[in-house]
Amino acid sequence: MSVRLLHPLIQNGLHKGDSNHAGGILACKCTDRPVKVKVSTGIAHNHACGCTKCWKPDGAAFSVVAVAPSESVSVAENGDKLAVVDPSALIQRHACKECGTHMYGPVERDHAFKGLSFIHPELFDNGNWPQPGFAAFVSSVIEAGRRSLGDGWHPRETEGCGLDPYDCLSPALMDYLATWTAKKNGILQ
Structure with missing residues (x-):
């Protein structure tokens, strides 16, 4: 399939x-018995993600993903349809077994993001969630075999949509990860 979209919402x-x-309420794409997940708080760090693990709408090179505290995320309906995509991954992405939509992904291992769940805001029952603030893992779009999105477009052109592109997370989140690691290793207090 030829990818032509960044993401429909960007x-x-x-x-x-x-x-x-x-x-x-987040809802999967099923028309019969959709999985519904309640997020009872605001979200943070909303961004476009080009990694090869995140769920993306058909034809999109990027996902739109954010985090919420895991204690604020709960399955509201049809949880029997959920399965973890990759049990060995840091983010335990729970996806609908029928439509494939990733509903939430808690981080449960010892990590700076432990206690957070990754969600896709576009699945909310309302469109009022915060806009994406940056584009992460843009080179992963190329790594996934997509040199361009057509007409010479390159993933770094997320800048044209108002999103600074990074081959990792945003600088603030990378600093947070580095600080957490330094504290864990006893280098910082």
């Missing part, structure tokens, strides 16, 4: 939402 300008969004 392709033609960023989704504009409310930075004070208080959560809601």
Whole structure:
């Protein structure tokens, strides 16, 4: 399949939402018995992600993903349809076994992100969630075999949509990860 979209919600300008969004219900793409997951708090670090693990809409090179505290994320309906995509992964992505939509992904191992769950805000029952703030893992789009999205477009052109591109997470999140690691190793207090 030829990928032509960044993501439907950023392709033609960023989704504009409310930075004070208080959560809601995420729903998978099934028309019969959709999985529903309740997020009872706001989300943080919303971004476009080009990694090869995140769920993406058909034809999209990037996902839109954010985090919420895991204690604020719960399965509300049809949890029997969920399965963990890769039990060995840091992010335990719970996906619908029927439609494949990733619903939530808690981090449970000893890690700086332990206690957070990754979610896809576009699955909310309302469109008021905060807009993405950066693009992460842009080179992974190439790594996945997509040199361009057509007409010479390159993944770093997320800048044209208002998203700074990084081959990792944002600088603030990378500093957070480095600080957590240094504290864990006794180098910082």
